[in-house]
């Protein structure tokens with residue numbers, strides 16, 4: 399988004415300058431050709447997204463016609479009787495992603511504030527480097543680690559501990575398996591923390607130093623300056639970063655599949671196994687023998703597509719509104 | 729009594745020293761930006777710091793409320809005494825000290841929050857919880873900064889939406905809300921148009937009644953208009969300091985005279 403805006407601004411400015419200098423027609427033609435090419439590339443991407451959407455609707459048409467809107471709130475998933483409903487998968491996707499974004503938001507923003515405002519560069523540089531390295535680890539490696547390290551620790555130690563003190567709450571009740579919604583949420587959080595903390599740190603560093611100095615000069619502490627001036631100045635951009643990270647959690651397939659338990663059930667307990675939209679598609683696509691089964695899986699894909707587009711759209715609008723309000727400053 | 733050549737007003741030469749800077753050195757890494765500078769800043773007077781750009785005026789003024797604490801590469805030695813207490817000594821809390829020494833910056837830097845909250849920020853971070861007392865402080869400070877009439881109907885609008893001159897007066901109101909004793913201003917009008925500059929200068933003349941003001945300015949005419957005393961900086965040292973009219977009409981140092989008469993660099 400910002401890149402598009404910038405290039406647009408550059409182009410406009412370049413055109414203005416070209417006009418002033420009275421450039422030759424050949425250059426003007428090249429300029430026009432360049433713009434047409436850019437427009438073509440943009441339209442191509444729009445067409446690709448639209449085509450994908452149409453193809454998904456087309457593929458899931460049989461399911462849409464058969465189950466209607468009830469597909470969204472039916473919890474039955476039975477390939478034998480050919481009855482399909484999306485609710486457990488929507489639930490699993492939303493709950494695991496919600497856990498992920500709450501944890502990653504708190505941890506990522508705290509890390510960003512610490513790294514940008516308090517840590518000495520000698521500490522901040524290597525720590526930032528390692529956090530960002532986390533983003534480069536392949537999902538399947540996260541999945542393996544989640545299954546063989548994280549899930550046993552959670553199942554044997556952490557979840558029983560939480561249950562002992564908070565077990566009266568329905569979210570922490572019931573049997574503990576190690577794998578489940580909570581484990582998946584935590585693993586996803588680890589995967590998206592770099593996105594949150596890296597973008598948030600850059601946004602915090604972009605807050606003009608004059609604001610910090612003004613705050614300090616008014617007798618505020620560094621902590622008050624960070625929480626009352628710096629964070630609010632970067633707020634909408636940070637929210638945008640979180641939504642962007644949420645988009646990644648929503649679509650993450652392999653790591654979630656490995657630790658969520660893959661059971662299409664809705665349970666109040668976060669320790670219970672669940673299933674996500676992307677996991678069920680990946681797991682069952684090859685076994686989908688009947689056309690209605692395949693069509694139902696494609697409709698799950700359509701739902702995921704719509705949710706992701708909406709979430710990412712929100713992120714972009716938030717970031718854009720922040721850039722615009724910053725522009726008003728100068 | 730000294731007759732001021734510039735505007736004919738009379739000022740008393742025998743006033744108390746509010747801030748006494750002695751043997752101040754400031755380094756940025758290996759860059760020795762202030763060299764053994766000493767200056768007495770008198771109470772209820774406007775002291776102007778003049779000199780070519782890069783000579784250390786900002787560095788000097790920022791040492792007076794310990795803003796260099798924020799710059800990791802900066803190192804300060806020497807004494808800055810506020811009412812005879814060295815602000816760099818161990819038992820002085822910089823947070824408490826900064827309430828007494830306010831700062832107005834070169835570029836207007838209102839916080840991205842409402843006009844009201846901008847002015848209320850200082851009292852709030854300094855522990856004022858009482859909403860009606862805060863409201864009184866906000867109104868008084870805005871009136872004192874000659875901004876109240878322009879903003880009284882839109883206090884909840886963003887401070888960032890004001891014009892440059894209004895923003896700078898908002899920043900002055902923000903400083904006044906803490907009822908400081910000393911107000912430091914680093915080229916407060918350099919980013920403003922002539923009309924906004926005139927308003928700021930008028931305001932400085934009024935502030936002088938209640939506050940001790942130190943102002944950095946690159947404009948000799950401005951120093952002449954607003955200040956009682958002037959210190960001339962060159963390459964990190966104070967060449968000469970004294971009553972403004974004396975510095976402007978009978979400088980003791982050749983280098984001061986060269987700078988004043990524009991024969992310089």
Ligand SMILES: Nc1ncnc2c1ncn2[C@@H]1O[C@H](COP(=O)(O)OP(=O)(O)O)[C@@H](O)[C@H]1O
Pocket residue numbers: 756759761780781782783784785786787788799801
């Ligand atoms: N944050 C900083 N880090 C390193 N050097 C600085 C910094 N601020 C100022 N300096 C240097 O200190 C010297 C004095 O600068 P400054 O006090 O800003 O001068 P003035 O305000 O008179 O123009 C200059 O040589 C400048 O390059």
Ligand SMILES: [Mg+2]
Pocket residue numbers: 785786787914
């Ligand atoms: Mg300066």
